[in-house]
Amino acid sequence: MKVTIKEIAEKLDISPMTVSRALNNRENVKKETREMILETAKKMGYRPNYIARSLVTNKTNTIGVVVPEISHSFFPEVIRGIEEVTYEKGYNLILMHSSEDAQREVSAIATLESKQVDGILISIAETVEDFSIYKNLVDEGYHLVFFDRCVKGIGASCVRLNDIESARKITQHLIKKHRYKRIAHLKGPDKISIGKDRLDGFLSAMKENNLKVNKDWIVDAGLKESEGKRAMSKLLDLPKSRQPRAVIAVNAPVAFGAIEAIKERGLRIPEDIAIVAFSDNIRAQLISSPLTTVRQPAYEIGRKAAEKLISSIESEVADVEDIVVNAELVIRRSCGCTYEPEEK
Amino acid sequence: MKVTIKEIAEKLDISPMTVSRALNNRENVKKETREMILETAKKMGYRPNYIARSLVTNKTNTIGVVVPEISHSFFPEVIRGIEEVTYEKGYNLILMHSSEDAQREVSAIATLESKQVDGILISIAETVEDFSIYKNLVDEGYHLVFFDRCVKGIGASCVRLNDIESARKITQHLIKKHRYKRIAHLKGPDKISIGKDRLDGFLSAMKENNLKVNKDWIVDAGLKESEGKRAMSKLLDLPKSRQPRAVIAVNAPVAFGAIEAIKERGLRIPEDIAIVAFSDNIRAQLISSPLTTVRQPAYEIGRKAAEKLISSIESEVADVEDIVVNAELVIRRSCGCTYEPEEK
DNA sequence: TTGTAAGCGTTATCAT
DNA sequence: ATGATAACGCTTACAA
Numbered sequence: 134m135k136v137t138i139k140e141i142a143e144k145l146d147i148s149p150m151t152v153s154r155a156l157n158n159r160e161n162v163k164k165e166t167r168e169m170i171l172e173t174a175k176k177m178g179y180r181p182n183y184i185a186r187s188l189v190t191n192k193t194n195t196i197g198v199v200v201p202e203i204s205h206s207f208f209p210e211v212i213r214g215i216e217e218v219t220y221e222k223g224y225n226l227i228l229m230h231s232s233e234d235a236q237r238e239v240s241a242i243a244t245l246e247s248k249q250v251d252g253i254l255i256s257i258a259e260t261v262e263d264f265s266i267y268k269n270l271v272d273e274g275y276h277l278v279f280f281d282r283c284v285k286g287i288g289a290s291c292v293r294l295n296d297i298e299s300a301r302k303i304t305q306h307l308i309k310k311h312r313y314k315r316i317a318h319l320k321g322p323d324k325i326s327i328g329k330d331r332l333d334g335f336l337s338a339m340k341e342n343n344l345k346v347n348k349d350w351i352v353d354a355g356l357k358e359s360e361g362k363r364a365m366s367k368l369l370d371l372p373k374s375r376q377p378r379a380v381i382a383v384n385a386p387v388a389f390g391a392i393e394a395i396k397e398r399g400l401r402i403p404e405d406i407a408i409v410a411f412s413d414n415i416r417a418q419l420i421s422s423p424l425t426t427v428r429q430p431a432y433e434i435g436r437k438a439a440e441k442l443i444s445s446i447e448s449e450v451a452d453v454e455d456i457v458v459n460a461e462l463v464i465r466r467s468c469g470c471t472y473e474p475e476e477k
Numbered sequence: 478m479k480v481t482i483k484e485i486a487e488k489l490d491i492s493p494m495t496v497s498r499a500l501n502n503r504e505n506v507k508k509e510t511r512e513m514i515l516e517t518a519k520k521m522g523y524r525p526n527y528i529a530r531s532l533v534t535n536k537t538n539t540i541g542v543v544v545p546e547i548s549h550s551f552f553p554e555v556i557r558g559i560e561e562v563t564y565e566k567g568y569n570l571i572l573m574h575s576s577e578d579a580q581r582e583v584s585a586i587a588t589l590e591s592k593q594v595d596g597i598l599i600s601i602a603e604t605v606e607d608f609s610i611y612k613n614l615v616d617e618g619y620h621l622v623f624f625d626r627c628v629k630g631i632g633a634s635c636v637r638l639n640d641i642e643s644a645r646k647i648t649q650h651l652i653k654k655h656r657y658k659r660i661a662h663l664k665g666p667d668k669i670s671i672g673k674d675r676l677d678g679f680l681s682a683m684k685e686n687n688l689k690v691n692k693d694w695i696v697d698a699g700l701k702e703s704e705g706k707r708a709m710s711k712l713l714d715l716p717k718s719r720q721p722r723a724v725i726a727v728n729a730p731v732a733f734g735a736i737e738a739i740k741e742r743g744l745r746i747p748e749d750i751a752i753v754a755f756s757d758n759i760r761a762q763l764i765s766s767p768l769t770t771v772r773q774p775a776y777e778i779g780r781k782a783a784e785k786l787i788s789s790i791e792s793e794v795a796d797v798e799d800i801v802v803n804a805e806l807v808i809r810r811s812c813g814c815t816y817e818p819e820e821k
Numbered sequence: 822t823t824g825t826a827a828g829c830g831t832t833a834t835c836a837t
Numbered sequence: 838a839t840g841a842t843a844a845c846g847c848t849t850a851c852a853a
Contacts, residue, residue: 134617138830138831148841150841151839153831154839162838166838181831183592183593184528184537184830185845187831188829189830189831189832189844190845193528195592203553203560216574220581225571225573226571227571227572228560228570230560247524249526481846481847482846493824493848494823526846527847528847529848530846532829532848533847533849534829534848
């Protein structure tokens with residue numbers, strides 16, 4: 134039922150090799166022979182078997198993508214960017230989804246290796262503690278590019294936001310524009326770059342303005358809404374005199390959780406407490422005090438990561454790059470600014 | 478650099494076959510031999526080569542997914558549902574993206590065939606005119622399941638919304654609850670089921686209530702925002718006396734386009750003209766007259782489609798099913814109902 | 822319990 | 838320009 138090169142060859146009474154050459158548009162086939170082969174192949178409904186081809190060429194023209202989650206808007210948009218580039222360059226995409234689970238991520242990577250992908254794009258799961266897996270991949274010569282959530286210093290390229298700079302920028306906004314002095318940070322996991330960088334940028338801006346950062350104001354908030362709520366509650370449990378006037382959340386879900394905690398105490402945003410966050414999403418403008426955020430150019434991150442990976446696959450040079458994409462401040466009401474709602 | 482079964486066998490001075498058996502947890506391997514093999518394999522960093530395995534077993538444990546677009550919320554959510562099931566059942570996902578382009582869809586399918594996927598899940602591109610491709614796939618014995626945008630009568634299963642019923646329900650709401658009589662429909666392409674079914678449900682409800690449907694009130698609006706705007710303009714260009722009092726849009730983007738046209742003429746929603754749409758999305762609740770919609774259980778559609786496909790792959794029975802998922806009315810202000818904004 | 826031989830569909834290499 | 842042969846890494850079928 135499935136037509137093979139061999140069958141075409143038999144039908145035409147020529148060698149499989151000639152058929153293969155014709156089908157692959159090689160030079161050295163007589164014009165008439167080629168035409169006859171192409172026609173017959175079409176008539177017989179021939180489809181090349183990439184599995185067999187890959188086995189001999191040791192190339193699958195496939196890249197694996199591992200994302201931690203796919204429900205929110207950021208990763209689908211990144212995937213769209215990746216998909217666009219891979220399509221242009223003739224690659225396919227195997228999509229794996231770690232659900233923020235380190236174990237599942239390990240098995241996803243193993244599967245991709247077994248599928249002999251030409252390279253891997255990965256944004257690591259929140260719970261990952263052991264980076265040796267990535268290190269091993271790189272050491273074994275795999276093409277690996279991180280995006281958004283990167284691991285530094287293991288020799289893999291990385292496409293990410295300029296998080297330190299963005300954190301500085303949004304902190305500066307709170308300080309210079311609004312004259313807030315008591316600023317807290319709901320921070321992400323130390324282990325992943327967004328957690329560390331956003332904290333660093335925040336601290337750097339505070340220091341630059343000679344503002345004191347109370348130790349209680351740096352609270353672990355993970356990356357999820359429930360954790361954001363818990364972390365914010367901790368801040369609000371402080372004696373009034375030690376509470377912050379403004380809060381910077383590591384991402385939007387954490388901010389939404391924090392907002393819940395604030396509302397439950399009957400406090401107003403931004404009058405009683407201001408809040409801003411990284412990672413813009415549509416819900417940020419929807420809520421009653423629209424959230425000032427740092428908007429991430431997700432599509433662009435996807436494109437750049439895919440481009441970097443494919444160029445590294447095709448050129449075979451191990452040119453490790455740290456590609457930084459600039460984010461944009463989206464000013465809304467939650468920081469204390471006045472605000473014209475955006476339609477659409 | 479890449480470890481093979483043969484290399485493990487040589488190192489242990491046994492046959493590759495025994496190694497293969499041990500690695501695949503077959504019964505007939507002595508316990509000590511198996512343990513020794515497993516240990517060595519691990520130490521050497523062995524990864525099975527699924528490409529080679531697939532070539533002989535003729536099974537890739539991979540299914541292909543073709544979606545028309547990935548930017549909006551619906552398809553990512555469907556993909557999540559698909560991903561969840563494929564993960565549970567031990568399958569992988571190759572993701573292809575037609576960009577609503579028939580030609581690109583054809584090439585996506587050809588690629589999936591070449592990659593020897595075990596089955597294909599597809600939601601067809603808007604511009605597809607020729608259904609013989611799908612028919613051929615089915616006739617050749619491919620496992621094919623449509624989701625959301627289905628093609629009927631070619632012997633493939635389909636998971637979709639109960640569009641006729643949903644259309645009836647939302648039309649009934651406009652008629653019974655609001656007493657609108659002059660109702661127009663911004664319709665989708667006839668060729669795809671959502672276009673046809675939503676129109677049919679609308680017409681059926683109108684007929685049941687003895688309401689006349691002016692021919693001018695059925696306007697082709699494609700599936701995109703720009704086309705929705707153009708279509709709505711057509712309605713608004715009618716003499717005042719022949720204009721509809723309420724409009725049902727085939728999907729949310731078309732509704733947003735229509736709303737733009739309405740606003741540009743200085744008309745109010747729902748006071749001057751009411752509008753409702755299929756396919757809820759977060760923007761629907763965001764706009765100034767929050768849109769009454771039919772909410773599609775995308776995740777569930779993804780799950781059911783994947784389950785159906787995998788069961789058909791594994792059971793080898795050609796049990797064609799038309800699986801219908803029920804949608805839910807989300808009442809907001811644009812239909813004329815009063816409305817409490819949802820936070821979150 | 823273990824081994825041998827053949828073959829999956831394709832392409833690389835060397836020959837003609 | 839075309840063909841013969843071997844090989845990619847694995848598993849099936851059969852033999853020992």
